[in-house]
Amino acid sequence: xxxxxxxxxxxxxxxxxxxxxxxxxxxxxxxxxxxxxxxxxxxxxxxxxxxxxxxxxxxxxxxxxxxxxxxxxxxxxxxxxxxxxxxxxxxxxxxxxxxxxxxxxxxxxx
Amino acid sequence: xxxxxxxxxxxxxxxxxxxxxxxxxxxxxxxxxxxxxxxxxxxxxxxxxxxxxxxxxxxxxxxxxxxxxxxxxxxxxxxxxxxxxxxxxxxxxxxxxxxxxxxxxxxxxxxxx
Numbered sequence: 001x002x003x004x005x006x007x008x009x010x011x012x013x014x015x016x017x018x019x020x021x022x023x024x025x026x027x028x029x030x031x032x033x034x035x036x037x038x039x040x041x042x043x044x045x046x047x048x049x050x051x052x053x054x055x056x057x058x059x060x061x062x063x064x065x066x067x068x069x070x071x072x073x074x075x076x077x078x079x080x081x082x083x084x085x086x087x088x089x090x091x092x093x094x095x096x097x098x099x100x101x102x103x104x105x106x107x108x109x110x
Numbered sequence: 111x112x113x114x115x116x117x118x119x120x121x122x123x124x125x126x127x128x129x130x131x132x133x134x135x136x137x138x139x140x141x142x143x144x145x146x147x148x149x150x151x152x153x154x155x156x157x158x159x160x161x162x163x164x165x166x167x168x169x170x171x172x173x174x175x176x177x178x179x180x181x182x183x184x185x186x187x188x189x190x191x192x193x194x195x196x197x198x199x200x201x202x203x204x205x206x207x208x209x210x211x212x213x214x215x216x217x218x219x220x221x222x223x
Binding site: 031033035040041045048086088095096097098100103 | 154200212
């Protein structure tokens, strides 16, 4: 089946720093989403981005579908950005089955 | 619009018991998917329902089952609970589960003792 790899697994930043999280996937996909998991476990939608570039405030994402990777950029990080970031892909012909990466755990220090 | 709701939020059960979890999707959404999250295995797909039919199933034993009602609400059931079933169970809803974004509920945290 399709493999989803996220890097780095852990990231520690000083408040105000910028970061780039990467998601590689092993086959063509129907769509791709980025999520932030809050301390209570809920997955918060960040981007639905099967291809192209999107921006939302300090966050932006780019997916290059032909090269099978996506990047999540966080600029001017804040302590509230801490948590786990997941990339998830939807393979073709598998209904609504999202395949998740293992996540990047981000810690932003004041 | 109200988001995805899950009940109960927390549950403690004993080995051998069974449990039923409930998920109410966003109004108008017809696809509901269930996921299990554990520290060791990460987020894993359990099954997806669309228009009351199971459309896809993950690699879980038959003790895990689900259903969807005509109003798109879904339930999942785990019978003969094992310690390893302790996890956060998340459900997601989507318009059709294929070309639309999936939105997740707050989850049910199940502890099996």
